Amino acid sequence: MPDTVGTAPQEHGRFDFSAITSRPKLEWPDGARVALWVIPNIEHFLFDRPSSSIIQSTTSFVPDVLNYAWRDYGVRVGIWRMMEIMEKYGVKGTVALNSDACVHYPAVIQAGQSLDWEWMGHGTNNSSVITGIPEDEERRIVREVVSTITQATGTAPRGWLSPALTETHQTPDILAENGLRYVANWTNDDQPYEMRVRSGSMLSLPYSVEMNDYTAFLEQGLSGRDFGDAICDQFDQLYADGASTGRVMSLCLHPFLIGQPHRAKHFERALKHITAHDAVWLAKGGEIADWYTSTRGR
Template sequence: MNHNRFDFSPIVTRKPVKLPDGARVALWVIPNLEHFHFDQPSTSIYGGTAGLKPDILNYSWRDYGVRVGVWRMIEIMKKYNIRGTAALNSEVCAGYPEIIEAGQELGWEWMGHGSTNSRLITNMDEAEEHRLIKDVLDTIQASTGTRPKGWLSPALTETVHTPDLLREEGIEYLADWVNDDQPYAMKVRNGDSLYSIPYSIEINDITSFLSFGHTPEQFYQMIIDQFDVLYAEGETNARVMSICLHPFLIGHPFRSKYLEKAFSYITAHEGVWLATGNEIITHFKTAHQEEIYNQITN
């Protein structure tokens, strides 16, 4: 089947994207703030116990993120004036209110990320998914005072209805589609548009450490190599660079050292816009209205 959400658009034929103050790269940092259920399997560092109930080894390894890792990440981001766009499980709001309070103080943006990463979206019927999305957004709004404008599905899972339901609940941008270095418009059923924003499944500590088996130093090298190429390309056509982080991974001391080195390298360059997801999409919609109209009407 064809998804019918957007038409093919080679980056080399597009009108160049311009960023504020002539920036070449918009740096978009996404801390994934997640809650995991004690009796359900999820991201694991050791597969030998992943099917057990309870799986103390992997559950407590993930729990390090909210108890310790996120606080180390917060200090590093503060040092380089980087505001996070937190992909937020709504269950974090009740479970770890201190994290919400810290993010509020730092001016972080809150992006919907399902209720828990122990529950994925694929195979939900439309009514169930709609209830879930509305409940997640309502919960985050009640906790933070702001209704999310962005959404990242747990494990980037969707049904065929997800973009339509998100837009109908007020979501303006979606991070699940990891197929570009620039935002683009997606068609939804109410005739409006939803915007895809460049999330990364590779400049991402989950895949780097758990799938590829990279060392922290290799992850650092990936980040700066990615930045160097996008920065060079961005001289004529600006790019978005996302760095996707999970505190139960990057928050460990031997890894966080290299995250700090990467932030130091990137922020030492001129022409880097330290932006939130909503800032990126708001600018893109304003600066590229004609191209967006053509994308959703063709």
């Protein structure tokens, strides 16, 4: 049992340490070195509270029209630009989807369905995080998200990414009991791995806070060209590493950021670079989870 102070564990107990150099070789379909999954975050933001912002001086205003409208560009314009670019290079999205987006942006859901994109749960909206709430409340939220996405898309989500990658100590357990198979909150590996949960099973899929346009543009101040270069550099190293054992490259994107005209062309440049290589598997999250599970005999 993990050591605790009060009721908060000092050790998570979800998995043991594992050095990637000591694992059995991971082989992807058709000898691919890298499994690429692209995660567009399709989100809904509440009008009465602050959230992701490009200008800080208005974040205390209610309403903060400047930043709200800047975010709203993503579903009105940016996602459509992303869809066009991704379809051009044969890349299917695995969407981190706020369930509120199903209600407010049905045209986006319909378009994603026509492109055979996958949908994973991403909380109710991106103004509410999963932390500091009772277990029963978290369970209600997860059930509502799963139910809403299932009704809107015809398929129950198999994966989960929390808003701002937030969790309680019970999150993986609650996800597993609601039929979710993989979670992307834990950004600590280049390969999937099993997590311990109270019942059922849970797989961690690699996600990134660095190959992420939010970090790149809002935290690090990178230009679109800089981020495009970083994506290519990330891929080149993982492609080299993948000669010995398969790797996962996640590309984590927000339509109100990468979908801006001055950045989108660098996203396209990066996809062109990646798809010019032969040993690349353009995968969706569920496909990666299924392959990993089947090759590990679970």
